[in-house]
Amino acid sequence: MSKGWALALAVGVGAAVAAGGAVAHDDKLPANASPATKAAYARHENFRKMGANFKALNDELRKGDPNKAVVASNARALSGLANQLPTWFPRGSGVEARPMSEAKPEVWRDAAGFTAASSNLQTQTTKLNQLAAAGDIDGVKAQVRATGGACKACHDKYRQEKKD
Numbered sequence: 001m002s003k004g005w006a007l008a009l010a011v012g013v014g015a016a017v018a019a020g021g022a023v024a025h026d027d028k029l030p031a032n033a034s035p036a037t038k039a040a041y042a043r044h045e046n047f048r049k050m051g052a053n054f055k056a057l058n059d060e061l062r063k064g065d066p067n068k069a070v071v072a073s074n075a076r077a078l079s080g081l082a083n084q085l086p087t088w089f090p091r092g093s094g095v096e097a098r099p100m101s102e103a104k105p106e107v108w109r110d111a112a113g114f115t116a117a118s119s120n121l122q123t124q125t126t127k128l129n130q131l132a133a134a135g136d137i138d139g140v141k142a143q144v145r146a147t148g149g150a151c152k153a154c155h156d157k158y159r160q161e162k163k164d
Helices: 003-020 035-061 068-086 111-133 136-160
Strands: none
Touching: 003 035, 035 068, 035 136, 068 136, 111 136
C-alpha cells in the first residue's frame, strides 16, 4: 500500500468514525417532540448513515479487487446525503433541542463559513460519486482523501466531541 493511499484511508476512516461512530445515548425521539427536536434527531441519524456509507466504501476499497457496484452505491449515497446536509440545521436544533447534539453554536453564528464548508463537502462527494459511477477505482481512492478532508474541516470547526 502506498504512503498516500494509506494516509487517504486513515483520513477516510477517521471521518467515518467521527461522522457515525460516536452514538449518543439519547437516540430515542421524545414523544411530542418539537420540529427543532425532530430535526436534531433526524440530523443525528443522517450523520450516522453518512458514517456507515463512508466506512462501507473504505472497507470495500481495502479489498484486493473492490466491487465497483458497492463502491458506486456508497459514493452515490454519500453524495445524496451531502447535498441534503445544509437543510439539517434549522435554528433551534442544537443542544436546546437535543442535549446530546454535537453541533457547535458556530453552525448558526458563522452561517457563511458553515455554508462554505458544506458546499465543499458537496463538491468532494460529487466528484467521488462521478469517479465511482465511472468505475474509476484508482480515482475513487484518490478522492477519498479529499472527501475525508472536507468532513474533517467541518467537524473541526462546527462539531463538538461529546464525552461519555
